[in-house]
Amino acid sequence: MTPILGTVLGREGAEYRVVTGGAEVRAVLRGKVKLSTPKVVVGDVVQLEADAGADLHGIIGVEPRRTVLERRVPGGRGVRPIAANVDQVFIVTAARNPDPIPQLIDRLLVLAEADGIAAAVVLNKVDLDPGTALGERCRRAGYPVYPTSIKTGEGMDTFKLALAGRASVVAGPSGVGKSSLLNAVQPGLKLRTGELSRRIKRGRNTTVSSVMLPLLAGGYLVDTPGFSEVGLWGIDPRELAECFPEFRPFLGDCRFGDCWHKSEPGCRIHEAVAGGAVAEDRHQSYLVLLAELEGQPEEWE
Numbered sequence: 001m002t003p004i005l006g007t008v009l010g011r012e013g014a015e016y017r018v019v020t021g022g023a024e025v026r027a028v029l030r031g032k033v034k035l036s037t038p039k040v041v042v043g044d045v046v047q048l049e050a051d052a053g054a055d056l057h058g059i060i061g062v063e064p065r066r067t068v069l070e071r072r073v074p075g076g077r078g079v080r081p082i083a084a085n086v087d088q089v090f091i092v093t094a095a096r097n098p099d100p101i102p103q104l105i106d107r108l109l110v111l112a113e114a115d116g117i118a119a120a121v122v123l124n125k126v127d128l129d130p131g132t133a134l135g136e137r138c139r140r141a142g143y144p145v146y147p148t149s150i151k152t153g154e155g156m157d158t159f160k161l162a163l164a165g166r167a168s169v170v171a172g173p174s175g176v177g178k179s180s181l182l183n184a185v186q187p188g189l190k191l192r193t194g195e196l197s198r199r200i201k202r203g204r205n206t207t208v209s210s211v212m213l214p215l216l217a218g219g220y221l222v223d224t225p226g227f228s229e230v231g232l233w234g235i236d237p238r239e240l241a242e243c244f245p246e247f248r249p250f251l252g253d254c255r256f257g258d259c260w261h262k263s264e265p266g267c268r269i270h271e272a273v274a275g276g277a278v279a280e281d282r283h284q285s286y287l288v289l290l291a292e293l294e295g296q297p298e299e300w301e
């Protein structure tokens with residue numbers, strides 16, 4: 001018997017919401033899936049077993065993942081999958097309130113690169129600040145940048161076009177407006193959003209778990225809780241330079257074949273920084289992340 005397949009939209013406790021054949025059902029892990037890694041996450045395509053008359057379906061298997069966005073926990077505490085089978089990641093930052101942290105954006109971009117998922121940057125709250133320098137920095141690194149505001153509607157049409165027909169995930173710090181953007185993309189979603197001031201008092205995220213939302217225009221959008229710590233555990237230090245797209249044209253041409261692009265003579269990345277082709281603070285981010293991957297934790301905030 002061929003199993004029924006469904007896509008996981010969300011999870012509440014032990015129960016998963018799964019869409020199958022156009023209908024939403026509730027399901028729980030059954031049998032050996034309970035013990036297996038990887039854990040079931042939003043976006044996973046699962047095999048379902050329906051019990052006649054039972055309210056809950058059983059999840060009896062997970063189909064191979066096309067992609068998986070993983071959050072790596074600092075301090076080597078492991079890898080936590082966030083969403084499976086997504087085509088693109090939008091790293092969301094606010095131009096202001098909260099103030100952007102370029103190094104955190106770089107970390108998230110590296111994470112997407114390491115997971116082989118196309119990344120872009122959403123520069124939200126441009127009604128508060130144009131964020132020109134930050135946008136330019138990300139564009140120069142090779143990423144598409146979407147300036148948006150849910151207050152003025154600026155940039156929303158372009159952002160919507162980039163989402164249509166694809167499976168996308170938004171990621172970024174708490175309070176930058178991820179859920180607000182999704183509500184603006186598709187009125188009716190009614191995702192909870194929260195004031196920054198109240199959030200700081202409460203000390204936690206407004207969005208508490210990842211959810212996948214089918215878009216009327218086709219495709220899916222995954223909302224995630226903002227994370228404050230993003231480690232790069234598990235990435236091979238040798239692969240890090242490849243995770244900076246603007247470095248790629250220069251890689252392989254350094255004087256030493258095993259160049260780490262720190263301060264070696266004849267380093268093409270250094271020349272590119274001196275010549276302005278690579279931004280100095282992107283190279284700085286590279287050095288900080290490299291030190292971390294080499295096991296020498298450094299302050300980066």
Ligand SMILES: Nc1nc2c(ncn2[C@@H]2O[C@H](COP(=O)(O)OP(=O)(O)OP(=O)(O)O)[C@@H](O)[C@H]2O)c(=O)[nH]1
Binds near residue numbers: 178226
């Ligand atoms: N001025 C302005 N405020 C915005 C904009 N987008 C969102 N906000 C506000 O920013 C606050 C946080 O928005 P949320 O959508 O809850 O942020 P989030 O990124 O989903 O946060 P978490 O769920 O905690 O990760 C809310 O008070 C929103 O009204 C914008 O474009 N401009």
Ligand SMILES: [Mg+2]
Binds near residue numbers: 178192223
């Ligand atoms: Mg949210």
Ligand SMILES: [Zn+2]
Binds near residue numbers: 259260264
């Ligand atoms: Zn080099």
